[in-house]
Amino acid sequence: MNWVELISMVSAGNYNEVESILREYPYIVELADHLREQKMKVIENLGTYVDITMRNVEKLGGHAYLAKNKDDARKIAGEIVGENKTVVFSKTNAAYEVGLREYLESRHNEVWETDLGEYLVQISKGWPTHIVAPALDMTREDAAKAVRKIDPSINENSKVEDIVAAVRKFLMTKYVKADVGITGANAVAADSGAIALVENEGNIRIDTVMPQVHISITGIDKIVPTLRDAMDEVMVQAAYAGIYPPTYINVTAGPSSTADIELKRVSPATGPKDFHLILLDDGRMDASQNPDLKEALLCIKCGRCYFSCPIYRILGKDWVSTKSPYNGPTGVMWNYITNKDPWPASYCVHSGGCKEVCPMKINIPEVIKYIKYMGSKNL
Amino acid sequence: MKKQEGLIRSVLYKNLMEDYTPFPLDKKLAVKWAAGLNVPRGGRVIIYTSYMYQMASVFKSYEKYVPTLGSLGKSRILASIGSRFIKPSDEDVERSVKILQNIYRMVSRVKADVGYLYEEEPYSGSLLYELGFLDEFKEYGRKVLQFFREKGVEEIITVDPHTTNTLANLKKYINFDIPFRNYISMIGTVKGSGKFVMHDSCLYSRFLDMYDTVRDKAKSAGIELIEDPTVTGKGVGFCCGGPVGPLNDELSNNIARARAAALKSVYENVLVACPLCYVNLEPYCNVRDLAEVIE
Numbered sequence: 163m164n165w166v167e168l169i170s171m172v173s174a175g176n177y178n179e180v181e182s183i184l185r186e187y188p189y190i191v192e193l194a195d196h197l198r199e200q201k202m203k204v205i206e207n208l209g210t211y212v213d214i215t216m217r218n219v220e221k222l223g224g225h226a227y228l229a230k231n232k233d234d235a236r237k238i239a240g241e242i243v244g245e246n247k248t249v250v251f252s253k254t255n256a257a258y259e260v261g262l263r264e265y266l267e268s269r270h271n272e273v274w275e276t277d278l279g280e281y282l283v284q285i286s287k288g289w290p291t292h293i294v295a296p297a298l299d300m301t302r303e304d305a306a307k308a309v310r311k312i313d314p315s316i317n318e319n320s321k322v323e324d325i326v327a328a329v330r331k332f333l334m335t336k337y338v339k340a341d342v343g344i345t346g347a348n349a350v351a352a353d354s355g356a357i358a359l360v361e362n363e364g365n366i367r368i369d370t371v372m373p374q375v376h377i378s379i380t381g382i383d384k385i386v387p388t389l390r391d392a393m394d395e396v397m398v399q400a401a402y403a404g405i406y407p408p409t410y411i412n413v414t415a416g417p418s419s420t421a422d423i424e425l426k427r428v429s430p431a432t433g434p435k436d437f438h439l440i441l442l443d444d445g446r447m448d449a450s451q452n453p454d455l456k457e458a459l460l461c462i463k464c465g466r467c468y469f470s471c472p473i474y475r476i477l478g479k480d481w482v483s484t485k486s487p488y489n490g491p492t493g494v495m496w497n498y499i500t501n502k503d504p505w506p507a508s509y510c511v512h513s514g515g516c517k518e519v520c521p522m523k524i525n526i527p528e529v530i531k532y533i534k535y536m537g538s539k540n541l
Numbered sequence: 542m543k544k545q546e547g548l549i550r551s552v553l554y555k556n557l558m559e560d561y562t563p564f565p566l567d568k569k570l571a572v573k574w575a576a577g578l579n580v581p582r583g584g585r586v587i588i589y590t591s592y593m594y595q596m597a598s599v600f601k602s603y604e605k606y607v608p609t610l611g612s613l614g615k616s617r618i619l620a621s622i623g624s625r626f627i628k629p630s631d632e633d634v635e636r637s638v639k640i641l642q643n644i645y646r647m648v649s650r651v652k653a654d655v656g657y658l659y660e661e662e663p664y665s666g667s668l669l670y671e672l673g674f675l676d677e678f679k680e681y682g683r684k685v686l687q688f689f690r691e692k693g694v695e696e697i698i699t700v701d702p703h704t705t706n707t708l709a710n711l712k713k714y715i716n717f718d719i720p721f722r723n724y725i726s727m728i729g730t731v732k733g734s735g736k737f738v739m740h741d742s743c744l745y746s747r748f749l750d751m752y753d754t755v756r757d758k759a760k761s762a763g764i765e766l767i768e769d770p771t772v773t774g775k776g777v778g779f780c781c782g783g784p785v786g787p788l789n790d791e792l793s794n795n796i797a798r799a800r801a802a803a804l805k806s807v808y809e810n811v812l813v814a815c816p817l818c819y820v821n822l823e824p825y826c827n828v829r830d831l832a833e834v835i836e
């Protein structure tokens with residue numbers, strides 16, 4: 163099956179799945195509408211919300227940093243991690259955006275992606291194809307070929323279950339010796355400094371609890387006013403990604419803690435002794451002040467717009483990647499915000515499907531038209 | 542690509558500002574449909590083709606023509622038109638004549654004295670808008686508005702989605718204040734037949750809120766439409782590939798091929814309501830325009 167056939171099949175599957183989720187759990191649409199309003203409040207006042215969030219992270223005994231750009235983010239994370247450590251990553255777009263894995267590797271750290279798709283991309287030295295399913299373009303045979311590098315018992319006839327088990331076995335040896343766990347955050351609650359993460363594999367749960375240091379790196383656009391909004395965001399994201407209920411939702415509020423003795427909350431307890439939140443600006447603050455661009459910051463990275471996009475469905479990761487971990491319609495917007503690169507916008511055929519399926523009701527074609535226009539000024 | 546975009550902008554802009562057309566075209570062919578019907582010249586209410594049906598095949602191949610247009614002087618371009626350079630085939634011309642005549646007849650049943658600007662008709666500027674050349678789009682839009690005013694035009698009837706969407710955006714950007722309507726939303730009872738899968742125009746369905754309008758018109762005429770929500774649903778309707786044609790013909794064709802395959806998986810005969818959708822999908826499936834199957 164070639165890419166075009168594969169993505170047509172996957173897109174139809176996603177469409178049916180999301181539609182059936184929305185029928186079965188109609189409250190999701192209400193949550194999405196409310197979430198849009200809440201996120202807009204943050205975008206209108208991003209600087210203030212960044213300050214509140216950072217204060218509340220510190221109040222919980224965590225450490226908060228604002229990274230202005232990619233370089234800044236790499237340096238902050240690099241100093242926390244140090245050298246010669248074992249680091250387990252869960253899928254984080256912000257880390258991709260700043261090139262964190264490669265940076266930490268260059269500082270003599272052993273770094274492993276633990277999300278299965280991301281791990282397959284890592285060992286095949288590829289680039290994520292889709293924001294929710296990074297190895298979407300890999301067949302079972304491709305995955306087997308990649309995994310054979312770490313487990314010779316895997317071959318082209320291996321079943322999917324066997325491939326998954328081989329990766330699990332390999333990653334277990336890394337989890338137990340990991341010094342640092344690095345995750346992203348689907349949402350960051352300003353009111354409490356807590357982060358929320360949604361997943362199905364269980365790797366995020368391990369990454370955030372087993373290593374003694376947990377670093378979360380995420381964009382400032384992920385800040386929402388309250389922890390309740392953060393929970394809404396993970397539920398909406400999971401539903402529109404087509405997997406609902408999600409297997410796991412994780413909340414991390416500071417380093418591990420206990421109040422078992424005299425009801426006095428102390429840290430650390432069993433889990434990480436240090437929690438670091440790196441909030442990444444990298445163009446987002448500017449975008450929040452640009453009326454033509456700011457709607458893009460509402461994106462919750464559910465990846466649904468990719469499936470509605472004719473250009474993505476033909477070009478796949480050759481469209482925006484490997485300049486950005488963000489692809490498809492949202493990738494055109496995010497590649498512009500974070501890399502100031504307008505050119506992928508030129509291919510937009512304004513089919514408009516993206517805006518119809520977006521849970522945040524972002525007028526994506528309108529934002530892309532602005533980006534096209536900005537590009538045309540430099541012709 | 543950047544070079545191609547730059548070239549298109551200069552060719553387009555130059556031609557539009559000088560001639561009101563996106564490329565030098567044979568206007569005799571473009572107005573042939575109206576001459577046959579004795580459509581009044583000008584008037585308060587006009588039908589506005591913007592050359593879309595007549596020149597659809599040329600629009601499709603714009604990528605091919607642009608480098609040559611960019612390097613040729615105007616007199617040489619005009620000379621080459623005379624020698625069959627930038628010209629739709631006879632078959633395409635005949636088809637567009639029939640379609641536009643049919644649209645005109647359907648419109649005339651509900652609106653009397655609809656005129657046409659013939660050779661003087663200006664192109665709407667769709668390409669400028671769709672390629673993101675917004676400064677040029679606004680400038681040219683003002684020129685078009687002024688032209689319509691000078692001609693005493695008080696109401697416009699559009700026949701395709703691109704022109705309709707362009708006027709909607711001129712209204713938004715430069716306060717284009719001449720009322721306009723698309724023919725599908727104004728014609729009365731029509732008759733038709735056949736069984737099709739509908740390929741929606743992106744602009745009608747997702748920008749002009751006409752997803753149901755087009756379907757209702759086809760169905761009330763007696764046409765049977767086969768639906769599959771994963772192929773014909775509003776959010777997954779896909780594109781024919783047309784808009785990226787001027788920049789990358791191969792990509793445009795690949796989109797058309799993929800779209801046609803999806804449509805054919807629903808039903809063998811495809812219905813469109815846009816001249817660009819027709820030229821893009823036609824190499825890959827059996828396709829008819831709405832104005833070919835209703836009357």
Ligand code: SF4
Pocket residue numbers: 402460461462463464465466467468491492516519520521522523524526
């Ligand atoms: S733009 Fe909308 S549909 Fe696309 S990834 Fe973001 S939230 Fe999802």
